[in-house]
Amino acid sequence: MRVLHIITGLSDGGAEAVLYRLITHDAQDIHQVVSLTGEGKYGPLLRAAGVSVTTLNMPRGRVTFVGLKRLWQVVRQSRADVVQTWMYHADLLGGLVGRLAGVPVVWGIHNTTLEPGHSRRATIWVARACARLSRWVPRRIVVCAQAAVGVHGALGYETSRMIFIPNGYDLSRFQPDSSARERLRREWGVPDDMPVIGMVARFDPYKDHANLIEALAWLARQGVRFQVVLVGTGMTSENIELTRRIEAAGLTDRVRLLGVRQDVPAIMAALDVHVLSSSAEAFPNVLAEAMACGTPCVSTDVGDAAQIVGDTGWLVPPRNAQALAEAVQSALTAWHDRPAWWARQQACRERIAQQFELQRMIEQYQTVWASAVGGVERRC
Missing domain, CATH: 3.40.50.2000 (Glycogen Phosphorylase B;)
Structure with a gap:
């Protein structure tokens, strides 16, 4: 045809x-x-x-x-x-x-x-x-x-x-990759015992990066250890609005702006938790891509996010930075239980393989x- x-x-x-x-x-x-x-x-x-x-x-x-x-x-x-x-x-x-x-x-x-x-x-x-x-x-x-x-x-x-x-989703492209994880964390200068939070999304009002930054600032004030990578169009130091928000939140030393990358599957595999802070979505691809790589997700409950994440991650209302912060904190607490976290990672990939x-x-x-x-x- x-x-x-x-x-x-x-x-x-x-x-x-x-x-x-x-x-x-x-x-x-x-x-x-x-x-x-x-x-x-x-x-x-x-x-x-x-x-x-x-x-x-x-x-x-x-x-x-x-x-x-x-x-x-x-x-x-x-x-x-x-x-x-x-x-x-x-x-x-x-x-x-x-x-x-x-x-x-x-x-x-x-x-x-x-x-x-x-x-x-x-x-x-x-x-x-x-x-x-x-x-x-x-x-x-x-x-x-x-x-x-x-x-x-x-x-x-x-x-x-x-x-x-x-x-x-192409499960041969989006899959767990321990070598990519080790390589990228070396590139970012992040030790293995430091959790890495990431969000792959272009700079757009609907992605609500302000919500994410406010949530991360709350976590930092609670003394939670983490590093962040932001990937996508507009995720660069040339984005004055974004960099000012990061500086005002006191997160400059914690956030890396990677811009557009061609190695998104490797980045997804290198993350410990993927966060989606959007105020609106239809079918958020990044959640499924992260989960296919064995990376659990924290997401706002927008579009079909609940159908993608199921019981493998955390869902919170949109435009609620406090709820988002608390969910990320729960995820990072769960991350320290290595056997249970490994089982969660397996469940993430299995869900995408079975349904998407x-x-x-x-x-x-x-x-x-x-x-x-x-x-x-x-x-x-």
């Missing part, structure tokens, strides 16, 4: 990572990608994997006549059996163009939060427009989080077309595409 993917952009985000994993591990279908904006992080990686990538270079949040015309041309020339769109703007533009071109369309929803004051007004407007079109444009709507069904149903989306497909394996996700997408092309109403 020929699948044309239309995505808002190819930057360092969760939906973009899932698209990359799906395409590069699907040996059965032929894939082509269109980015409404630029090539970001994943454009070069997809091209290196032999995937055709077209960038329309439209300014983010704006539609241009040239970009829309090029999108129409690519859809018509692709001879695709199905158009798979990713994220609201691509759902709207890619969905309309695919529908008008006579190609079956499958939308992709990778968000669960649409709140005035937190979400961009343009994003909310586009989501509402999609809700009105959801009975006409897509034959199927893939949601990556169970929580997204209720949120979008309340907005007016046609829930009968929604199919839940949880994200899948990559090939299972690929097969579910293939089933959705086949049913969209055939027009048969069925669920995965």
Whole structure:
């Protein structure tokens, strides 16, 4: 089957990572990608994997006549059996163009939060427009989080077309790695008896690094020993807002800002505890990636975090630094019981292997595409 993917952009985000994993591990279908904006992080990686990538270079949040015309041309020339769109703007533009071109369309929803004051007004407007079109444009709507069904149903989306497909993970890439742990801790100058807390996330209001820093400051005041590594876009000393918060919290000597890294699996394996402080998520990939590496997690209870973590870690309400700090303290206390901690690490990886394996996700997408092309109403 020929699948044309239309995505808002190819930057360092969760939906973009899932698209990359799906395409590069699907040996059965032929894939082509269109980015409404630029090539970001994943454009070069997809091209290196032999995937055709077209960038329309439209300014983010704006539609241009040239970009829309090029999108129409690519859809018509692709001879695709199905158009798979990713994220609201691509759902709207890619969905309309695919529908008008006579190609079956499958939308992709990778968000669960649409709140005035937190979400961009343009994003909310586009989501509402999609809700009105959801009975006409897509034959199927893939949601990556169970929580997204209720949120979008309340907005007016046609829930009968929604199919839940949880994200899948390459367990051969994300796995425990004792040699990486030893190497990176030497690189960071951290002794083996010092617990390392980490968070892999770009600098974004929804990731709520302020919440994390406040929680870490409380732990430091209690005399808890720990070191922290922060990884992702914006996690550098050039980020003045972030560095000022870290300095004001008295954490400069405890926090390492590593920026964007290509060795995320190794970093996950080197951590003792992964923390996610987000105020909103859909299906937070970093939790599953850390757990696949045998790293227990402390997370805010956002999106499908509870479904990922299960009973292997700790969940707290979002925007509650005190609760987050106390949960991290509980995790670090548990870390000192080595036999019990090892069992917890094993349970983390086993949970991801059983529920979120990559090939299972690929097969579910293939089933959705086949049913969209055939027009048969069925669920995965």
